[in-house]
Amino acid sequence: MSERTRAFLKTPEWLKEHITDPSIRVIDVRPTLEQLESGYPWGHIPGAVHLDARELFTMVDGIPGKLVPQTTGEAVLGRLGLSREDRVVVYDDSGGPLAAQIAWLLDYWGQAEVLLLDGGWQAWLASGGEVSTDQPQITPRDYQAQPDESKIATIEWIEAHLGHPDVILVDARTPQEYERGHLPDAILFPWEMCVSTGTVQRYLDERTLRHRFVEAGITPDKEIAVYCETGARSAHVYWALRLAGYLKVRNYEGSWAEWSRRHKVFAEERAETAEQPAAGPCGLSAVPEAAAPSTVSPLSSERLTRDQLLAQARAQVPELDVYEVKRRLDEGEPLTLIDIREREEWVQGHIPGAKFIPRGFLELRIEEVQPDRDAPIVVYCAGGVRSLLGARDLKIMGYRNVYSMAGGFTRWKNAGLPFVVPRVLSDEQRTRYSRHIIIPEIGEEGQIKLLESKALIIGAGGLGSPAAYYLAAAGVGTIGIVDFDEVDLSNLQRQILHGHSDIGRPKVESAMDTLREINPDVEVIPHRVRLDSSNALDIIKAYDIVLNGSDNFPTRYLVNDACVLLGKPLVDASIFIFEGQVTVYDPQRGGPCYRCLYPDPPPPGEVPSCAEAGVLGVLPGIVGSIQAVEAIKYLLGIGEPLVGRLLMFDALDMTFRMLRVQRDKDCPVCGEHPTVTELIDYEQFCGLPPRRSMAEGNGRGDAVTTVHAENP
Ligand SMILES: [Zn+2]
Structure with missing residues (x-):
């Protein structure tokens, strides 16, 4: 199973071994950045052809990032010497949404085999892969698409399936974009939750992915339609779902850009965010980084340094010191205490009664833990930085009574205040009980209950x-x-x-x-x-x-x-x-x-x-x-x-x-x-x-x- 489902994800080592295989065609979809001397002309994987993604996804009927008509797309691919029988390897700069979107299109159009280079160009460079500036000889061919309609969600399909009990809509954008407006009942699942962090982004392993999807309420028994702003980040999640073994997955290629215009949804922006420019087409801007969720505070349109960002968060979020938190807890104040550290930190010990929501899930799960926007919430992390940013995002979600605990768990522990070490499953237990843990009704929590x-x-x-x-x-x-x-x-x-x-x-x-x-x-x-x-x-x-x-x-x-x-x-x-x-x-x-x-x-x-x-x-x-x-x-x-x-x-x-x-x-x-x-x-x-x-x-x-x- 794992070999088969991961089969479309290829390492640089695999590509080096197969690069001379005549059935393999490599497509470089990185944008060309003249002033930075970056992109295909300045070096690419030997034998690769260059595809400008804007030839396939562009402004159509006033909607950015729409798929061009089939005949136009066929001409673009044929001109690159591709045919539907080829085994195609697609790469972008770092294994991001751009390559995923082109790969999805080829998959949708019935390409015999679509392969993704995990980690993209950066992984190729990191592996010491050969860099070429040669233009390969291209013989134009007749590309004939055979669309598989089960892989695409059109606006009509979405409209027909809104509220359908067997269909889940997944929003692959950032929490901030989601907050400003989203499809009815869509589940937020930012695409970056599918990849490792760092310069070279690689897909997480299938078990972790599946666990994250199921935890977010995205279960494999349902048909999943993923969207983002223009269908690129959603294509990335499309492949992550496929990796995780999900069989019924569609990419809504028109995405929010189309939906919001057709349905005349105007971004429900708060007064503070009025100057925020509308989110650009994802994955398609000239600078690939623009596809990533903005690290800039949504309360400002400027670019900020880390320290400026923290100063801004500090101005918005009141901090409590550890003794004040202890005093309020002792006095029985109904504080909701949220630990937003990573699992490895949580298992070392936490404040008694704290709820564990890792930072990446904070906006997604806070409403399950505390739906009341007026309830007092104290967020803490290890040192008080992540909690400041997390608390700020809760404020954006409308929580009015949010505090960050200054100094975090480290200061709490150093002050000699009480903490508990939670019971967690060992690696062996996580494997032994994996078929239980994957069931939403049981999960790790349920398995621990059984063990106790x-x-x-x-x-x-x-x-x-x-x-x-x-x-x-x-x-x-x-x-x-x-x-x-x-x-x-x-x-x-x-x-x-x-x-x-x-x-x-x-x-x-x-x-x-x-x-x-x-x-x-x-x-x-x-x-x-x-x-x-x-x-x-x-x-x-x-x-x-x-x-x-x-x-x-x-x-x-x-x-x-x-x-x-x-x-x-x-x-x-x-x-x-x-x-x-x-x-x-x-x-x-x-x-x-x-x-x-x-x-x-x-x-x-x-x-x-x-x-x-x-x-x-x-x-x-x-x-x-x-x-x-x-x-x-x-x-x-x-x-x-x-x-x-x-x-x-x-x-x-x-x-x-x-x-x-x-x-x-x-x-x-x-x-x-x-x-x-x-x-x-x-x-x-x-x-x-x-x-x-x-x-x-x-x-x-x-x-x-x-x-x-x-x-x-
Ligand atoms: Zn009786």
């Missing part, structure tokens, strides 16, 4: 086996297992935690070995006891959630009562021959407990056990896995738990049925007037005849009647 979670599994048998397997693999950090038994040959038909060589060993030991092998991150705590009224509360209270895989009624009532008394959610399940049931008992969330459904135990001996009736070996595999799903959902706080619902599975019909189940306000343990307020003797309780005739045929977790009951 504690789940207790009652019984290392048929149900406990698959549940424990998946909880361990998912990285649930602490897994307790209660089981007193030893592994028996007859267990191996379904209890997959144990193997043949484990026969005779305590099940908790065999389980511990298996789970550690799956995931050494997980701490497995063996409880080799018979769970009873004397120990249940002590064991269960240390866990966040309990999964019940026990096979007898006394334990079922015991675990239920203990969980209700301790306020712990209980993922309960039972199996019988070909049928199974799962539900989550959590009276605190309004659902019933086991006793609400089954107030009294069945008469002893009435319900046959698995040993007596048999069980399909794979059945607990399905039901126990569903228990694991419910536990993981609960621990992450996502989805709808099976609270108040009983899922019934029939393997012979291969059907799942869902029954609504309700809490009984007269329940002896979770009802309004509970009579069971401590654990009782459950052996004795289950040895007694039923106290209510209502219970007859009302269903039992382990009973044949249960799975056929229509309304347990």
Whole structure:
């Protein structure tokens, strides 16, 4: 996958090896700057032809940077001796939007192979690549485009897809340009977030890119249309999305320049920015740097030095010293504290309660963290410089109460004020759990939640086996297992935690070995006891959630009562021959407990056990896995738990049925007037005849009647 998707991005080394390959054509799209003696005539990659991008993107119908008519473009490319069958390598000065835009056009027009030189001319020079001033011999050819309309977004396409649930519009411009006006619901994703910093800009690796896109809400299941001012920076993001494995990507070539004119949108400029010139066509001005987001304060139209810029920011943003911030926090003032340093800095330690938004994401995420424009916000970085600029940008976004913390975290720490070192994933963990982390509903935060979670599994048998397997693999950090038994040959038909060589060993030991092998991150705590009224509360209270895989009624009532008394959610399940049931008992969330459904135990001996009736070996595999799903959902706080619902599975019909189940306000343990307020003797309780005739045929977790009951 990674080889294939990165295949269009080429290094200077690759190009040196292939430069004599006759199927390879190299196009230099750098602007020629006479007075600087810079550009193609003063040196280029040997054999490259020069293309002036303005021949393909120019003023059309009063809109700058529009794509010329197809026949005009074909003539331009044909004159350079290109044909659609060529493998074309495009480069600009530093791997920026200009090359990306030409490459996108060739891709759109059906070029056999479009390749980008990563880092462009600067990378070529840095690699010691040969520089030529020779003009190659060009034989004009007939270039015939075959446009692939799935790669372009026209204004009509955009208009037809505004608000479409499966389409995401991405704005590749700067936050300042975005603020002055953007397409409805567009997600801001400045193009520079796709490249490394420095003179030679290279695309970030596909995983980082994908992570950044997903974090910004740009997910691969949607169709993505990218725009900027005139379609160059957006082309850069187009390729970054392709690198990240996104398949449905379009470049809106007309971009904001076209949209704002056609829709008569006038830049919604603040009074201060009235003199700001309209943003030029991106990537197409004579000076390539103009394509980059302006580093000049949007509050001024002059060019500023770093110090002038900081002085200006300081004039706009009040600063607080570290003691003042501490005092306000101690007094309980509702300060939103934002740490805008990079991840590597954050993980070394931060102020307690601070929210982490790296500088590059500040404008993008601040509204998620603090939507109230009047709320007091303190921004800090390491030394107080980045926070000054960050705070200024929050002011531009309309936050009225923003401060920068003078001296930053360094001064805070040196003053001996308290800080915390956050839990973060190691590199190995980031790889191990990468398929979780990429899911927006989980992410790194969710994975850390799982690692900090504690789940207790009652019984290392048929149900406990698959549940424990998946909880361990998912990285649930602490897994307790209660089981007193030893592994028996007859267990191996379904209890997959144990193997043949484990026969005779305590099940908790065999389980511990298996789970550690799956995931050494997980701490497995063996409880080799018979769970009873004397120990249940002590064991269960240390866990966040309990999964019940026990096979007898006394334990079922015991675990239920203990969980209700301790306020712990209980993922309960039972199996019988070909049928199974799962539900989550959590009276605190309004659902019933086991006793609400089954107030009294069945008469002893009435319900046959698995040993007596048999069980399909794979059945607990399905039901126990569903228990694991419910536990993981609960621990992450996502989805709808099976609270108040009983899922019934029939393997012979291969059907799942869902029954609504309700809490009984007269329940002896979770009802309004509970009579069971401590654990009782459950052996004795289950040895007694039923106290209510209502219970007859009302269903039992382990009973044949249960799975056929229509309304347990
Ligand atoms: Zn109850």
